[in-house]
Amino acid sequence: MLLYLYLNDNNLQGEIPPSLGKCENLIELDLSNNNLSGSIPSEIVGLSSLSVLLNLSSNSLTGVLPFEVGNLINLGILHVSHNRLSGVILTYLGKCVMLEVLLMRGNFFHGSIPSSLSSLRGLTNLDISRNNLVMRVSNMWSPHNFVSFEMSKL
Numbered sequence: 001m002l003l004y005l006y007l008n009d010n011n012l013q014g015e016i017p018p019s020l021g022k023c024e025n026l027i028e029l030d031l032s033n034n035n036l037s038g039s040i041p042s043e044i045v046g047l048s049s050l051s052v053l054l055n056l057s058s059n060s061l062t063g064v065l066p067f068e069v070g071n072l073i074n075l076g077i078l079h080v081s082h083n084r085l086s087g088v089i090l091t092y093l094g095k096c097v098m099l100e101v102l103l104m105r106g107n108f109f110h111g112s113i114p115s116s117l118s119s120l121r122g123l124t125n126l127d128i129s130r131n132n133l134v135m136r137v138s139n140m141w142s143p144h145n146f147v148s149f150e151m152s153k154l
Contacts, residue, residue, distance in 0.1 A: 001025045008032040008055065016056075018043040030055040032079065039063035040080075046071050055079040057103065062086070070095040081105040081127065089128070091116040099123055106130040 002023050012034035020029070021043025027050060036059040045054070046068040054075060061083040070092030072078070078099060086108040093102070094116025102123060109131040117123070 004028045006030045008034070010034055012036055014038075016041055016044060016061075020044055021047055023047070025049050027051045028053040031059070032057040034059055036061060040066055040085075042066040042068045045069040048072070048074070050075050051098070053077045053079070056083070058082040060084055065090055067092050069093060072096050074098050077101040077103075079103040080107070083107055085109065088112075089114055089117075089133070093117060094119045096120065097122070101125040103127045104131065109133055 003025055005023065005026055005028070008030045012031070014036065015038035016031065016036055018041040021041060024047065026047055029044070029050060030053060032055045038061065040056060040061055040063065045066050048071050050072055051074040054072065055077070057079045058081070063085065064087035065080065065085060067090055069090060073095055075096055076098055078096070079101070081103045082105065084107065088111040089104070089109050091114040094114065097120065099120050100122050103125070105127045109128070110133065113128065113133055113135050
């Protein structure tokens with residue numbers, strides 16, 4: 001039974017195989033710092049067993065973050081920084097009530113920051129900088145619980 005899969009820093013190329021979604025007992029998956037491309041398979045973000053870490057950062061992943069990410073209700077860390085992901089930040093992320101760290105820096109996300117993120121009471125580190133996001137005054141929520149909050153446009 002595979003619980004932890006670390007394939008980071010291996011110069012892996014190509015797309016993430018959707019068959020990884022068959023590893024139904026995974027609690028940590030780290031594919032960071034490779035040369036992976038294509039979209040994030042919904043089978044991966046649909047793995048409800050992921051409860052500690054999903055790290056897909058520093059690749060060349062494209063497309064939108066699949067809405068199935070809302071199924072990761074027990075996930076503690078979601079790291080998708082430094083890719084080429086686009087679209088809006090999904091309101092479904094508000095369902096990931098155990099998230100402590102949400103890192104989405106350096107992509108092409110646009111639009112408003114969803115107010116549903118304010119329901120993530122355990123969130124201590126949020127980095128959505130280096131995207132094209134706006135925070136509407138009417139949707140503003142206090143980052144007072146954060147240890148780190150980054151939202152610059154640079």
